[in-house]
Every structure is written in structure tokens, then in C-alpha cells.
Amino acid sequence: MSDKIVLVTGATGRIGRVVVSDLLQRGYHVRAVTSKSPPSEGVQRLEWRQADLARNDDLLPLVDGCDAVIHLAAEIGKKSRMRALNEDATERLAKAAQDARVGAFCYTSSVSVYGSGRSIEISEASPVLSIDEDNASEYWALDYVREYGRTKLAGERAISRVADQMRCIIFRPAVVVDLDQIIGIRDWSLVKRMLASHRHAHHIYVWDVSDALIWSVEQALAGRGTPGDVEIFNLAEDDRPQPRHIDFMRKAFRASGDPHYRVVSAPSAVDWLHDFLRFRTLPLRNPLWRMRFSSRRLRDAGYRLKFGMAQAEELALSRLADQAKAGAQTKAVPQNNTV
Template identity: 30%
Template sequence: MSKTIAITGASGFAGRHAVAELLPRGHRLRALLRSPQTAALPPGVETVRGDLADDAALARLVAGADAVIHLAGALTALDRSGYFRVNEHGTRALADAALEAGVPRFVHISSLAAREPQLSGYAASKRAGEEVVRHRMAALNAILIRPPAVYGPGDRGTLPLIKELTRPVAAIPGPAGARFSLIHGRDLARLIVRAVEGNEQGLHEVSDGQEGGYGWPDLIRTASAFRGGPVRAIFLPRAVPAAVATVAEGLARLTGKPGMVNRGKIAELYHVDWVARPGGLALADPTPFAAGFAETVTWYRAAGWLPQGRGTDTRTASSRTSQ
């Protein structure tokens, strides 16, 4: 059944995947965008100019909508309040607008980082945004989705890690014993479609279904197989990226432009358990990391984001062989 869906964050990596999954199913999309003319969304997506601090724009966004997908959020900020301004206060404004308009479904995309709010301003603000929705769960018919690290063609967030894994020696900013879940951007979008079209409520941690998540040896084996040669991992002592983060934060304050490297992000990277807990939404045929890694590296190289090198994409994203 076709729905009118209001969406935030449509121009981001996960948002573009969600749009690509929703449009072919006949849904009508209305996207909140700061700069609609530069978003380059597919034809047929209605746009509303504004942001999460613009109450009038939020009212236009949700008017007559059958569902809201909230993907927008602050990944970087100059200080703790900057994260909360978007991830908590912006979520509250959107949720209240949806309630006022009588929207019957609210899909909130959070982050696995929200499980550990003590680690960073980002993590704490994502947890606070979840609490906003939790307190309105029944009224919004809401579902909370916590994805782990999301990767895939077009993603700049995981590009530094993928780049390291294509080298003979990979410098890893994290503990050797860490375990973590992953999910391909296309699979996250498929779960978002399921959430929009379904009626599940509550909190769901999601992943590609790899039981127990991955360890660095798993990723190194995948990268080595793709290269056709060994990849050796060097695990950086936390003090090294922490020092870089301190300098980066100082530069960010001087320029007024926050970056991804900060002490909070380092605390997240050196946390040892980012494995999604079982029992959340799941796909019957998720993309395994071996196939997703090959597809992503091949795309990065074709786009000029990575230099050409060893390794050929001999598997497709629809390959269901696990590594």
C-alpha cells in the first residue's frame, strides 16, 4: 500500500539508500532539506526547505504523512551542546510535530553508540534522542532502530577504515580484541522499509546477522583474500589517535568547523563491544561483509576515492557466501 512518507536525512548516505528502496515500492516521499537544489535527490521526491530547528518547516514536512523516518542527526559538533541541539532537541521538535499532525507511524534511526552514552557527547545525545521517542512510543506508534557501523558504496564515514584494509599494512585505531557488528547501507535501507510498512515497536539493534559480530582478524582475512596477498594489522596505542584528536579539536574551535576526529570518537573506537544484541529486526538474506567489502572497494576505486590496486570484485552484493 502506497504511503506518504516524511523523511529527514534523505541526502545522507543511509538516507539515499532509503530513498532508493522506498520509491520503487510506490511510496510518496517528502524530504526535509537545508538546500534542496544541491541535494540531487531522484525525481519525484517532494522537498521542504528547512531544518530540525524550523518548526514551520517541520509542520509542512509531516502534514498529511502516513509515516515519518527520522534519519537526520549531528555526527560532528564543536561541543557537547551542539550534538544535543540536533540529536535531542531536533528529535523532540520532529516528534512533537508528528504528534500534532496525527502521523500514525514514526521510525527513528539512532545509533549503536547510544548504548554507551558515557563515551562521548555524540553517544549521549543519541541516547537522549531515543528517550524523547521512548516517552512518546505508544502515541507515535514508534520503532527505534540502532544500526552499528554502516558501510557501502558512497559512504565517506567508513572510507578511512576501508582504505587501511586495502593496504599491505593496516593501521587500526582500536583495541585488537574488539568485536563489532556491521551492516551494508542497502540492508539498513531494507530494514527501514520493513519498519515503515510494519507495526513493530520498541528498540531494535540491527546488523548483517553475523552471530557474535566480527573481530579484526575476520576483517583482515577478508581484506587479504580480496587483495590476493596478506594484510598485516598494526593496532595503534590509544594515546596516538587521542593526541591527534586533541589537536583536531583545537583546530576545529579556531576554524569553527568540526571534524570527525575528536576525543569522543576515539573513546568510541577504543570501546571493545559494539556487537548488536540479538532479537532485533533481521533480514533473511543480508549482505555478508566479504561481498560488501569487495563491492565497496571496487566502487571507491571507480569513483577515484581510492587508488587502483590489487584485488578484483569477483563477487556481487547479492552473493550470499559468508567469510
């Protein structure tokens, strides 16, 4: 059992819940931070702290005594809070961790920092968004999504400014999904299912994200890399077979018989036109679904995905088949009608 203490921010979020569980299963002590009311149940080796990182100026008490930090907390919806949490709080947390002599600081950024790439193939060396101004031509997206990408990139730069003796790792994950998100494509509107069906999903399984984050922390605590260095990795599985939404929907229909998974796939040209009418701009760049995010640098560093989307989809298909079977059995049970 490890005596290491890992601070996890955003501990009640989609990734955070898995990271906390993963760390506990591996024997770590976890100091979990959330801006919401923390769970009341007691779990051995788990300490909850409630804090709004965007408003709390003194973050040293959060990191004091910790060996590593996995910083997941982010604002993804409220544009007015993005700069305060995604950049300013990230810098203050990294500075506090540096002052507390934390050995490893791991930050989850996003592939949104690349915006709409000029090239289809995207590596960590590819051009990124402008930080200081919102240039709509750089990113074919809604304004709050552009702001998210810019502020996550600003958080990366803040860590680079702070890093001195602390080993820092930045991950840029693609679209992080759990089983509910994989299955949940059936809940999209019919138009969205038709338009998006041809798209490359860019999905990365949340348990793989957790495994990669913990792997990087363990590598840093073991002495990998130079103190003060900041390593940046894409985290994606864009080279897997059958990565499109329609590929999963076809398998899901066979497994469940749910008609929501049976759609007519719209041509990509229709998708282009829809986005042009939506954003009223035609940048000489690629929308997200055309881009491909390379994880070669992470593989070269020695990491391999623990699960992979093939296994995640099999779990999702198994759940769908079980749901379909349970539904059929419920319909087959005779009803007792009384007058």
C-alpha cells in the same frame, strides 16, 4: 504502486540517500528533507524540502499529509548543535507527526547510547549512558562522541514522551557502511590499521539498514503493535563469521594486491594501552571493539537481513579486483614518446 507518502529527514546523508532510493524503487512517494541545497533534478514521486530542523520551530508543514516518518537527521560532529538537533528537534518532529496523525514514526538512534558496556554482550535491556551529565567513566571515547551518544538517547526518550496514538520504532544501528567505507580502510594511517586490525568491525551494510527501516514502517502501517508503543531494536550483524578488520584486509590484499591492506596486526594489549594513554582513564568497562550487539530481538520480531555483510564485502572485493585490473591494463598500454 503505493500511494503512501514517507517523510525522510537527513535525506542527503549516507543512510538517507539509500533510504530515499529504496523507497522510490518500492513505489512510495517520498518527501525528502535536507538542511543543504536539495538536488535540482526532477524525479517522479520525489519532493524535496529544505529545512534546518534545529532552527525551524513549526515542523507541521513538513509532516502534513505523510503516512510515515523515517527520521535520520542528526548532528554527529558539532557538539554545540547536538542537543538542539538530536533531542529538541526530534521531540518537535515527533510531536508534529503525532498532531498530523502520522501512522508510523521510525527513528535511527545508535549503539553509542550504551557507552562502554559493563558486559560484553549488549541487548536492548543493557544499561545506557547518563543523559543529564557527561561521565567520562561511562564511555571510553572523545567528549563529542559521548555527547552524541547522550543526545541520541535523549532523542529516544523524547519520542517516548510524545508517543500516544502513533506507532514508534527506534533502531540502534552499529557502524553503518557502504562499499566506499568498506574499501576505505586502506586510507587509514598505518598506525590505525595496525592497532585496529584485530578489532571487531561492528559493520552493518547501509542497504540492510534501509531495508530494516522500511520493513518496520510497513509493519507499523499494517497494524503491528499497539498505538502509542515505542519498540527499540539493535541493528547489527555481530554474530557473522570473520568480523574483524584484519579478516577483510587479508581478502582485500588477495583481490587487489594493494600493499595498504597488508599490515602486521598489533596485539589487543597494545590497543588497550593506546586507548589508556589517549583518554587518560581506565574504566572498568569494555571498549567498543570488545562489545557484541545482539539483534535477537529484531529477529524474534520476524526481520532477517536482506543482504548481509558477506554479500557487501563480496561487492567491495569485486570492485577492488576491477580497479586492480584496470590499473594493470593502464600500465600495460605503451606510451608514445615524442621529442
